[in-house]
C-alpha cells in the first residue's frame with residue numbers, strides 16, 4: 598500500500614465492552630478513495646471495529662478503547678476533537694434501511710439543516726445532488742414531498758446513502774448495507790459503491806465473500822477480535838498468507 602494515501606490509520610487498537618475484549622491489537626491502514634471490506638465469522642468484531650471509526654461505540658455504556666484511530670490526521674480518541682464534526686466527515690449506513698418517517702426531501706435536508714443550512718435554494722441543490730450521487734434522483738424527482746417510508750427497500754437504502762452524503766463526508770462506513778435487499782437492489786448498491794469510491798473512502802462490513810471480492814480493493818479478515826490478514830482483495834482471495842484466512846475464504850469454517 599506504499600503509494601496509497603492513508604485516510605485512516607489504526608494502531609494497536611483494543612476495544613472492550615466492560616470486561617469483554619472485542620478487539621485485540623488491530624493494526625492496519627485504510628487508503629483514500631478505495632473500498633475496504635471487513636470480513637469474518639459472526640461475532641468476530643467487524644461491526645465493533647467499524648463503529649470505532651466514527652466513535653459510535655461511545656453511545657454504549659461501559660466501553661473502553663486503547664490504541665490509536667487516526668482519521669485524516671486526528672487521533673480521534675486522544676486528540677481533542679468535535680465528535681459531531683467527526684460524524685459529519687465519517688458517515689454511516691446501516692444494515693436495515695432506516696429512513697426517518699418524513700418526506701424524501703426532509704430526509705436528505707435533515708443533516709444539512711442540523712448543520713445550520715437554512716437557505717432553500719442551497720437545500721434544494723444539496724437534495725438534488727445527494728440523490729443524484731446515490732443514483733436515486735431519476736426514480737424520485739417527481740415525489741420528493743412524499744413519505745420516504747413509501748419507497749422500496751432498495752430505494753430506501755439508496756436514500757439512506759444520499760442522506761449520509763448530504764453533509765459532505767469524506768468517509769462512508771457501511772454495515773452490511775445489502776443484507777436486507779434482493780439481488781437486483783443489491784446489484785444497484787454495489788454499482789453505486791463502485792462509483793462512490795471516486796469521491797469517498799468506503800469501509801464496508803459484509804458477510805458475502807462474493808460481494809467482498811466484487812467490490813473491494815482491500816480486505817481485512819477478522820477472527821475473534823483480531824485481524825488475521827489484511828491486504829489487496831485479490832491477494833487475500835487468491836493467495837492468502839495465513840491458513841486461517843484460506844480456510845475461511847474456502848468455506849471450511851464460519
Ligand SMILES: Nc1ncnc2c1ncn2[C@@H]1O[C@H](COP(=O)(O)OP(=O)(O)OP(=O)(O)O)[C@@H](O)[C@H]1O
Pocket residue numbers: 614617619637638639640641642643644645646657
Ligand atoms: N453492546 C455490546 N455489549 C456487549 N458485547 C457486545 C456488544 N456488541 C457486540 N458485543 C460482542 O462483541 C463481539 C463482537 O461483536 P460484533 O457485533 O462487532 O461482531 P461482528 O463481527 O460484527 O458480528 P456479526 O457478523 O454477527 O454482525 C461479540 O462477541 C459480541 O457479542
